[in-house]
Amino acid sequence: MRPSPGERPTAIYVLRDGKPHQVLVLTGITDGSFTELRGDALKVGDRLIVGTELAARGPGLQPPPGMGGPQFRGPGGGGGGRR
Numbered sequence: 001m002r003p004s005p006g007e008r009p010t011a012i013y014v015l016r017d018g019k020p021h022q023v024l025v026l027t028g029i030t031d032g033s034f035t036e037l038r039g040d041a042l043k044v045g046d047r048l049i050v051g052t053e054l055a056a057r058g059p060g061l062q063p064p065p066g067m068g069g070p071q072f073r074g075p076g077g078g079g080g081g082r083r
Helices: none
Strands: 010-016 019-030 035-038
Touching: none
Parallel strands: none
Antiparallel strands: 010 019, 019 035
16 A cells, blocks of 8 residues: 555554454545545455444433434524424
8 A cells, every 4th residue: 555645544443353453544535425445454355343333322321423323403403494
């Protein structure tokens, strides 16, 4: 993996043998949902770790926005319709 001028490797985690392993990649084009990853440490079939899962939920235990938690709705909490 050779970065172009101005590119810096980014660390991600892959699941191998049931354990997370850090690997360095370069990110390419993205549409906000899908992102191209390049790196010699990636293998075909690698399972990328892209979020967290909480084993127990209770009062005050919520995942952050974007990972199943409450969604940001801007000033006033969103809701759109009439008040």
